[in-house]
Structure formats: structure tokens, C-alpha cells
Amino acid sequence: MHGRRCKLHKEVGKVSSAQAVYTVVLAIIGSATLIVPGSMIKVAAQDAWIGCLVAGFGTLVTGALWLWLARQWPGRDLFQLVLAAGGQWLGGLVAVVLLIWIGLTLTGATWIGADAILVVFLPETPRSVLAASILIPAAYAARSDYQVVARLSQLTFWGMVGLLLVLIPLSATEMEPLRLAPVLANGFGPVMKGAGVLVGILTENMALIALLPMIRPPVRPWRLLVAVTVLAAGMVLLLDVWTVSVIGARLPGRFQYPVLLMAHVIGVGDILERLDALMMALWIAGEVSKIAFWYWLFCRGIATLLRLKEWRRLVWPFFILLLAASVAWVESSTAYPAALRAWSALFTPVIGLVVPLLLLAATAVRRMQRSSASV
Amino acid sequence: MMILGLLLLAVATGLPDLAALVRRGRRKEAAVVICALLIGFLAALSWVMHLPVPTIGATLQWLATPILGKQ
Numbered sequence: 001m002h003g004r005r006c007k008l009h010k011e012v013g014k015v016s017s018a019q020a021v022y023t024v025v026l027a028i029i030g031s032a033t034l035i036v037p038g039s040m041i042k043v044a045a046q047d048a049w050i051g052c053l054v055a056g057f058g059t060l061v062t063g064a065l066w067l068w069l070a071r072q073w074p075g076r077d078l079f080q081l082v083l084a085a086g087g088q089w090l091g092g093l094v095a096v097v098l099l100i101w102i103g104l105t106l107t108g109a110t111w112i113g114a115d116a117i118l119v120v121f122l123p124e125t126p127r128s129v130l131a132a133s134i135l136i137p138a139a140y141a142a143r144s145d146y147q148v149v150a151r152l153s154q155l156t157f158w159g160m161v162g163l164l165l166v167l168i169p170l171s172a173t174e175m176e177p178l179r180l181a182p183v184l185a186n187g188f189g190p191v192m193k194g195a196g197v198l199v200g201i202l203t204e205n206m207a208l209i210a211l212l213p214m215i216r217p218p219v220r221p222w223r224l225l226v227a228v229t230v231l232a233a234g235m236v237l238l239l240d241v242w243t244v245s246v247i248g249a250r251l252p253g254r255f256q257y258p259v260l261l262m263a264h265v266i267g268v269g270d271i272l273e274r275l276d277a278l279m280m281a282l283w284i285a286g287e288v289s290k291i292a293f294w295y296w297l298f299c300r301g302i303a304t305l306l307r308l309k310e311w312r313r314l315v316w317p318f319f320i321l322l323l324a325a326s327v328a329w330v331e332s333s334t335a336y337p338a339a340l341r342a343w344s345a346l347f348t349p350v351i352g353l354v355v356p357l358l359l360l361a362a363t364a365v366r367r368m369q370r371s372s373a374s375v
Numbered sequence: 376m377m378i379l380g381l382l383l384l385a386v387a388t389g390l391p392d393l394a395a396l397v398r399r400g401r402r403k404e405a406a407v408v409i410c411a412l413l414i415g416f417l418a419a420l421s422w423v424m425h426l427p428v429p430t431i432g433a434t435l436q437w438l439a440t441p442i443l444g445k446q
Contacts, residue, residue, distance in 0.1 A: 104431065308404050313396055317389040317408040320381070321415030328422050330432035339432025342439035 014216035019150040021227045022157040023211060023293055028204045028232040030290025031109040033160070034116065034283055036198055037239040038258045039337055044194030045249040047182055048240045051194035056233030058195070059202035062352035063225045066206040069356050070221065072363045078210040078297065079304035085359040087366075094355055095305045099298065101347050103325065105204065106294035108343065110134055110326035113287040115333055120260055120280065131326045134284065135319065138291035142299065143315040146214060149296055153289040159282045160235075167275060168242055170266050175245040198236060200344025203352040205229050210297050295322070381423060385416045 015023070029036075040048040073081045082098065083091040114130035122130065141148050184191070205228050212221055243258050251258070264276040299318065303311035330339045389412040396405040421428045429437075436443075 104435075107431070302407065306403065306407060308401075308407065310396070310401065310404055313392040313401075313404055314407065314411065315392075317392055317411045318415070319388045320385050320419055321411055324415055324418035324422055325431060328418070328428070328430050330430050335430075335432055339430075339435055342432070342435040342443060345439045345442045346435060 014214050015147060015150040015211065017215050017217075017219045017224060019154050020208065020211045020215050021224055021231065023146075023150045023153040023289070024205065024208045024224075024228045025231045025235070026153045026157055026286050026289040027207050027293040028201060028228070028290075029235050030286040031112045032198075032201045032232075033235060033239060033286070034257045034259045035112060035336075035340075036201060036236050037243050039197050039340070040194040040236075040240060041244060041249055041258070042337075043197065044190045045183065045185075046179055046244050047184055047191045048194050048244065048249075049180065049237055050182060051191045052198060052233055052237035052240055054191065054195040055198035055202050056229055056237075058199050059205055059233070059352070060226065060229050062203055062356070063205040063208070063229060064222075065353070065356035065360070066209050067221050067225055069359050069363070070209050070212060072360070075213050077213050077300070077304075078207070079301045081209060082359065083304065085363045085366075087362065090358070090362055092305065094359065095301060097350065097355070099301050099305070101351055102294050102298045102301065103322070104343060104347075106138075106291050106298060107322055107325040108329055108340070109287060109291050109294070110138075110322070111329035112336065113284060113291075114326070115336070116257055116260070116280065117284070119333060120257065120276070128323065128327050132323055134287060134291065135323055135326065138288050138295050139315050139319055141288070141292035142295035143312050145312075146211065146293075146296055149289065149292045150211075152285075152292065156282065156285040156289050160286055163275075163279060163282055164238065164242075167263060167266055167279075168238075171242070171246050171262065175242075177245060179245050179248055180241060196344065196348075197341070198233070199352075200340070200348045202229060202232055203348050205232065206351065206356075207293070207297065210300075378420065378423065381416060381419050384419075385412050388412075 037048070040051055044051050069085060070076075070081060073084050076084055079095055079098070082094050085091060086094050110131050113134045114127050117130050118125060118127055141152055205225060208221070208224055208228055212224075215224075239259055243262060246262060247258070260276045260279060263279040264274065266275055295315065299311045299314045302308070302314055302318075308314070330336050389408060393405055393408050393412075396408060
């Protein structure tokens with residue numbers, strides 16, 4: 001089985017390091033590419049790009065803590081690692097916190113995907129129908145296992161990059177680089193606030209741990225972490241720079257999805273018009289990749305925590321719960337940024353710092369106890 | 376009508392896997408599936424019936440008030 005080869009991934013049953021990177025990058029920025037630039041520019045104006053650099057460096061540190069932990073327990077995926085490092089009680093508690101965080105991440109991403117379609121294209125369609133139409137393919141991919149999610153992410157990632165490579169040069173004549181000059185009118189406060197928005201999302205780079213045991217041939221995890229963080233932060237940075245240099249820093253803050261607005265006004269002669277529709281299609285594919293990954297991890301996590309022998313059988317039964325949670329995330333688009341800030345404030349320090357440090361301490365104590373017992 | 380739709384959705388998404396698990400004698404997995412379906416159905420019902428349940432966002436904001444202050 002492991003020796004068989006196929007076109008898109010090198011071994012059946014495993015993923016390549018590049019596929020792992022694309023999967024985690026989309027698991028981070030699937031829903032962030034259209035919302036986060038607007039949210040960051042609203043807070044930090046033209047200095048938002050500095051916030052991207054700060055957030056990128058900050059989350060490299062939090063991701064490194066998780067990698068350090070993974071190094072202590074090689075060959076284990078995320079939940080196996082948590083339970084092994086923390087033991088029955090601490091590990092179980094951390095696993096429950098992770099499951100809540102993953103559940104909120106995937107239902108929040110489903111809500112924002114449904115909202116973007118509702119606001120921009122289909123205002124009369126019920127939100128629940130749009131949420132279900134995103135969640136169904138994600139559930140199907142999640143149930144088909146991580147290789148399918150990885151292939152979907154690989155195709156979508158290059159689709160998104162390709163579209164940006166077309167759109168950005170087309171708007172080159174509208175760009176004014178002077179709009180990007182740092183102002184720092186109110187000091188570094190707004191920049192740090194803007195970085196905080198992005199840090200909440202980039203902390204998801206620790207999801208790389210879940211795929212590490214499946215990567216063939218094995219590579220140095222540090223390289224993958226750097227690649228994931230640089231690509232994810234770089235994509236948001238690129239969108240921030242593009243948005244501010246074309247339409248300035250005042251207009252994007254007034255719209256929930258400023259990147260779609262920009263794609264709407266760009267056309268290629270009279271041949272390709274309304275490129276926002278194409279962008280939306282690719283963005284929804286990115287959303288599906290993101291949700292599929294977190295859905296897969298959610299079901300695997302529940303199965304590992306409860307010591308179940310089958311995780312695939314959990315995927316569809318959890319569908320109705322996740323759909324209900326997706327629809328009930330917030331009441332309207334205007335309430336979403338505040339909810340996102342609250343989610344980030346509650347979970348980012350816990351997932352990024354408290355949990356890995358706690359598990360590293362538990363690992364060290366366990367090793368000390370073992371060595372003193374052997375003496 | 377909506378409640379009937381929800382019931383149908385719960386049955387359609389949960390029953391095939393539940394039946395397969397019961398057939399194989401996997402009781403623990405079947406119990407988890409039943410719990411997931413029940414909680415999911417109740418959550419969806421509360422939304423359909425417009426019960427005064429706070430949204431996830433409002434709950435998160437309330438929990439984050441000590442950190443962020445009143446928003």
C-alpha cells in the first residue's frame with residue numbers, strides 16, 4: 001500500500017511536505033484572506049502591513065513551542081501527543097479545550113463563508129442553506145481522510161495564487177506606493193491591535209503537528225513551520241499592501257470584504273469582467289479546504305480522546321450539530337469582527353502559549369520522575 | 376415543517392453510520408453518535424424555534440469582557 005504511487009501525492013496513505021504546507025496554509029487563511037485585511041486596515045490604517053510582520057514573527061515563536069513539544073513525543077499526531085504529554089487528566093482537559101477551539105474555528109469559518117455569499121451574491125438565500133452547501137463538501141472530504149483534504153488544498157492554493165498573480169498586475173496602474181508609507185500617528189498601539197487580529201488566526205500554524213506523522217519523506221519540521229507561517233502571513237501582507245495601495249486606508253474599513261470590492265472593479269479588457277465571482281469561487285474552495293481540515297481533526301480528536309476505534313463514522317452524525325453552531329455564530333456581519341476579537345483574546349494566549357508550555361512542563365516532570373524511579 | 380426537515384436531516388446524516396456501528400457491535404461509538412445527533416438536533420431546534428439562546432459570538436464576547444472590557 002505504501003509503495004504505490006499516484007500523480008498528486010507520492011505515496012498512497014501519506015502526504016508530501018509541500019501538500020502538508022498547502023493544507024495548513026489554507027487551514028489558516030481559508031477564511032482570513034477576505035476578512036482580515038479589512039479588519040486590520042480598519043484598526044491600523046496604512047500601517048497594517050507592519051502588523052503582518054509582527055504577527056508573523058510572534059506566531060513563529062508559538063509554533064516553535066508546539067514543534068519543541070512534538071519533538072519530545074515523535075510519531076504522534078496532535079491529540080495523541082496531548083494525551084501522552086499531559087496524561088489522563090491534564091491531557092484530557094487540554095484535548096477538550098482544543099476540541100472546543102477547533103469546533104469554533106470550523107463553525108466560524110462556515111459562518112463567514114455563508115455570509116460572504118449571502119452579502120455579495122445571494123441575498124435572498126437562507127443562511128442555513130448556504131452554510132450547509134459549504135459544510136457538505138467539507139464533510140465529504142474530511143470523511144475521505146487527510147490525503148483528499150491535502151489534494152484539495154494543493155489545487156485551491158495554486159488557484160488562489162494564480163488569480164492574485166493576474167489581479168495584482170492588472171491594478172498596477174492604480175497603485176500608489178506612497179499610501180503605504182508608515183505614519184504611526186497614534187504610536188504602535190493600533191499596529192499591535194491589528195497584529196492581534198492576525199495573531200489569532202496565524203496561531204493555527206500549530207495544526208502542522210497533526211500532519212507531521214503522515215509526511216513522507218520526513219523533513220525537518222522547522223522548515224515546514226517557517227514555510228507555513230511565511231506563506232500565510234505573506235498572503236495577508238500582500239492583500240493588505242494591495243488594498244491600501246489601490247484604494248487607500250479609509251475605504252476598506254467601511255466594507256466587510258474589501259478584497260472582493262477590488263476584484264469587482266478590475267476587468268481584463270471586455271473579455272473578463274466581474275472577476276470577483278471567480279475570486280469568490282476560489283475563496284469558497286479555500287473555505288471548504290479549511291473547514292475539511294478542521295472537521296477531519298475534530299472527528300479524529302474526539303475518537304482519540306474517547307478511545308474510539310472508528311472516527312469516520314462520526315463525520316456525518318456531527319454534521320447537524322456543526323451546521324446549527326455555524327448558523328448560530330453571530331446574528332449579522334456587523335457583529336462578526338467583535339466576536340472574532342473575543343475568540344482571539346480568549347483562545348490565542350491559551351493555544352499559543354499556555355497549552356504548549358504546560359505540556360512541556362508536564363513532559364519534563366514526567367521524565368524527571370521516570371529517571372529518579374530508575375535510579 | 377422545519378422541525379420535520381430537521382428530523383429528516385438528523386436521520387439522513389446519522390442513521391446509516393449508526394446502523395453500521397450497531398451492526399458491528401461498536402457500542403461506545405454508537406453512544407457518541409446518538410449524543411451528537413441529539414445535541415445537534417436540539418441546537419438546530421432552538422435556532423428554528425427562535426428560542427432566546429445567546430449566539431456563540433455573544434457568549435464569547437461575554438467571556439472575554441474581563442480581557443477586552445465592555446465592547
